[in-house]
Amino acid sequence: MWKIARRPLDLTSFILGLSSPDRPFFLxxxxxxxxxLKCGFCNVWRNNPYPDEASTEAxxxxxxxxxxxxxxxxxxxxxEPLLRGDVxxxxxxxxSLGYYVELVTNGVFLDKHLEDLRDIDLLxxxxxxxxxxxxxxxGTRLFxxxxxxxxxxxxxxxxxxVFCTLDKETIPHLGETxxxxxxxxxxxxxxxxxxxxxxxxDEVNWGEFKQNNDETLTRLxxxxxxxxxxxxxxxxxxxxxxLSINDYVLCQAPITTVSLKPDGSVSLPxxxxxxxxxxxxxxxxxWMSDKTREMRxxxxxxxxxxxxxxxxxxxxxxxxxxxxxxxxxKEML
Numbered sequence: 305m306w307k308i309a310r311r312p313l314d315l316t317s318f319i320l321g322l323s324s325p326d327r328p329f330f331l332x333x334x335x336x337x338x339x340x341l342k343c344g345f346c347n348v349w350r351n352n353p354y355p356d357e358a359s360t361e362a363x364x365x366x367x368x369x370x371x372x373x374x375x376x377x378x379x380x381x382x383x384e385p386l387l388r389g390d391v392x393x394x395x396x397x398x399x400s401l402g403y404y405v406e407l408v409t410n411g412v413f414l415d416k417h418l419e420d421l422r423d424i425d426l427l428x429x430x431x432x433x434x435x436x437x438x439x440x441x442x443g444t445r446l447f448x449x450x451x452x453x454x455x456x457x458x459x460x461x462x463x464x465x466v467f468c469t470l471d472k473e474t475i476p477h478l479g480e481t482x483x484x485x486x487x488x489x490x491x492x493x494x495x496x497x498x499x500x501x502x503x504x505x506d507e508v509n510w511g512e513f514k515q516n517n518d519e520t521l522t523r524l525x526x527x528x529x530x531x532x533x534x535x536x537x538x539x540x541x542x543x544x545x546x547l548s549i550n551d552y553v554l555c556q557a558p559i560t561t562v563s564l565k566p567d568g569s570v571s572l573p574x575x576x577x578x579x580x581x582x583x584x585x586x587x588x589x590x591w592m593s594d595k596t597r598e599m600r601x602x603x604x605x606x607x608x609x610x611x612x613x614x615x616x617x618x619x620x621x622x623x624x625x626x627x628x629x630x631x632x633x634k635e636m637l
Contacts, residue, residue, distance in 0.1 A: 311376060318623055319625075319626050321623050321624020323623065326373075326597070327374035328591070329377065329623070330376075331377065332378075332379050332575050332616070333378055333564045334382055334383065334575065335363065335380055335394070336382050336383040336385060336387055337382060337383040337566055338382070341412070341446075342444075343442050343443075344471075345441075348382065354566035356567055358566065360393055363390075363568060364394065364397050367397055369588055372588070375403070375562055379407070380395065380407040380408065384409060385409060387413070391420065399423055405424040407424055408467065410430050410450065411429040411450040411453045411454055412449065412450060412453070414429065414454070414457055415456055418457060427464045428466075430468070431467070431484075437477055440473070441471075464490065465493060466484075466491070467492075468481055468492060468495075469495055471497045486531050495536070521536075536635075549613060552618065555620075556621040557573065557574040559603055560620045561574065563575035565581075572599050573602075576608075576614065577606070
């Protein structure tokens with residue numbers, strides 16, 4: 305995050321809300337929807353509406369275009385981004401432009417990409433510590449491999465962050481997951497199952513996976529006193545009250561975030577819902593068009609926004625909310 309702070313004008317303008325509504329700050333690059341795991345709480349792997357993926361050169365061009373628009377943070381996500389054979393090229397291209405680079409992975413192929421990912425700013429690995437529950441919930445037998453890859457990445461100096469989604473499968477093993485992080489001196493981020501089905505995907509039965517948030521928050525608060533490297537966003541776990549992002553800050557994802565799809569197109573208003581898609585239209589032309597500007601003026605007011613509680617949409621909505629930024633930074637950095 306300190307890399308972004310080295311561009312104080314960009315960061316200050318974003319935090320204070322002085323940047324133009326036409327100037328995004330985040331690039332969310334879903335490079336593929338293919339995935340080699342079948343996590344019960346996730347619906348990305350269930351259907352792939354983007355089987356034709358953009359080429360390396362096409363993605364490099366989009367990354368450069370997003371930088372010229374104002375984006376300063378790029379997050380590589382999926383699907384499983386390491387299934388693409390060109391992630392190292394795209395990461396290095398992003399770093400060369402000056403981006404703060406994040407990559408979220410399930411860790412299966414991490415051992416093959418340690419050198420490629422050495423210079424990124426945040427490496428997040430989805431993991432929870434119980435072999436039986438982990439393999440069962442993800443439809444795999446790769447628990448030991450992923451555990452080894454995380455430890456090896458730490459040994460190689462990549463400082464991976466464990467991302468753990470809290471649901472009925474993982475909460476009973478919360479203590480073991482924290483002990484794994486503590487033993488290996490890893491930062492660990494906890495999040496709740498999000499209810500925000502994507503268009504084109506089968507809907508996950510959220511009710512089968514959600515948990516008692518009051519009990520979860522109480523336990524995490526106690527655990528953090530013992531191991532301070534736990535992160536969970538207390539403000540966000542207030543979902544236990546049935547609140548959405550718009551109860552904290554008006555969602556600004558359509559203004560602040562370029563949501564790049566596997567085929568290289570851009571989705572508005574956000575990565576979960578497509579009311580407008582750029583298709584083959586150049587990014588700047590699409591972003592600056594009257595039609596998309598009008599859509600951005602309606603941000604946070606669509607029917608599907610009412611129950612949204614996806615944490616990355618919260619982060620993207622801090623533009624013009626310096627107190628929320630400070631609150632987030634105190635908890636998460």
